[in-house]
Amino acid sequence: MKRLYSFFTRQIPSVWYCLVSGIKYQRGWQVTGAIRIIKRSWLNTLLTNRSSGRLVIGNNFCCLNKIKSNAIGLIQPCVFNVLDPGSSIVIGDNVGISGSTICASKNVTIGNNVIIGSGCLIMDTDAHPLGWRDRRNCSNDAVLSSPVTIGDDVFIGARSIILKGVTIGDRSVIGAGSVVSKNVPADSIVAGNPAVIIKKNVE
Numbered sequence: 754m755k756r757l758y759s760f761f762t763r764q765i766p767s768v769w770y771c772l773v774s775g776i777k778y779q780r781g782w783q784v785t786g787a788i789r790i791i792k793r794s795w796l797n798t799l800l801t802n803r804s805s806g807r808l809v810i811g812n813n814f815c816c817l818n819k820i821k822s823n824a825i826g827l828i829q830p831c832v833f834n835v836l837d838p839g840s841s842i843v844i845g846d847n848v849g850i851s852g853s854t855i856c857a858s859k860n861v862t863i864g865n866n867v868i869i870g871s872g873c874l875i876m877d878t879d880a881h882p883l884g885w886r887d888r889r890n891c892s893n894d895a896v897l898s899s900p901v902t903i904g905d906d907v908f909i910g911a912r913s914i915i916l917k918g919v920t921i922g923d924r925s926v927i928g929a930g931s932v933v934s935k936n937v938p939a940d941s942i943v944a945g946n947p948a949v950i951i952k953k954n955v956e
Contacts, residue, residue, distance in 0.1 A: 770818070779812065786818025791834040806840030806857060808833055811865070815849040825911060827852030828872050845905070856880070860900040867903060870911035870929065877901045877917045904939065926954055 763783055771778035774788040792805035817823050818830035834856040835842055842857045844850075845865035852871050855861055858878035869875070882888050882895035899918030903909070907921050910929030921927065921937045928944025928951070937943050942951045 776808065776810070779810075779814070781813045782810075783815045784818070785816070785822040786830050788816055788818060789830055789832040791832065791836055793836060804838050806835030806837055806842070808835050809841065809843045811844055811846035811848065813847045814844065817849075817851040823851045823871050825871055829854070832856075851911075857901075858896070858898040861903075862900070863903045864905035864907065864923070866906045868908045870909055870913070872912045873909055873914070875901060875903075875909075875915040879917060924954060 767782050767784040768778045770784045770787050771782070774784075775790050776788065778784075790808065816831050818827065820826050829852050831850055831852060832854040833842055834854070837858050840857040840859055842855050842861045844863045845867065847866045848863060848869070849867075850869040853869050853873040853875070856874075856876040856878065861875055861877050863869075877900050878898040879896055882892055883897070884895060887895040897917065901915060901917065902920045903915070904921055904923035904925070906924045907927070909915070909927040910931065912929055913927050913931045913933065915921070915927075916932070916934045919933050919936060921933070922939030922941065924940050925937050926942045927933060927937070927948065928942070930946070931944050931948040932946040933943065933948045935947070937948070938950070940954045942954045943949060944951050
């Protein structure tokens with residue numbers, strides 16, 4: 754009965770939502786609701802000769818995109834943006850993500866056994882220039898970007914923001930609502946805006 758229940762409530766919906774999202778379903782994935790994948794269209798690629806980045810997802814991926822699929826609710830479906838040529842989002846095995854945005858201008862790498870809470874934002878770019886003249890002139894050349902790396906067994910609490918150039922060490926915990934702008938050592942618990950180390954994360 755458990756296998757039959759899983760087939761109708763998990764596998765069939767997951768296959769459907771992966772097809773709707775434009776990604777290839779893998780056995781063992783649990784996907785509720787459609788994921789928003791932002792890439793260059795085939796026409797844009799043809800006209801500009803600029804290809805999109807790549808999205809790589811590991812085994813046993815769990816992606817929740819419906820309000821009822823998360824205990825604290827969701828404010829959006831998951832959004833994976835790999836619009837820039839050469840950019841990549843690489844997600845490891847046994848990763849769970851709820852209603853969050855990952856934006857890669859260069860590279861965002863997420864390790865294995867990572868939990869990303871509801872409404873998080875992970876971005877490796879400022880998205881807009883810092884100088885007002887550059888913003889007025891819409892100069893994307895002045896936008897700063899730097900890769901983001903999230904280690905294994907990391908837990909990122911709901912509504913947290915991970916900014917460009919950040920590396921989060923293995924087994925660390927990011928408190929809910931934190932803004933992480935600097936590297937986090939392994940086995941650390943951080944919280945706040947800007948996030949600071951509260952204590953070491955020991956078993």
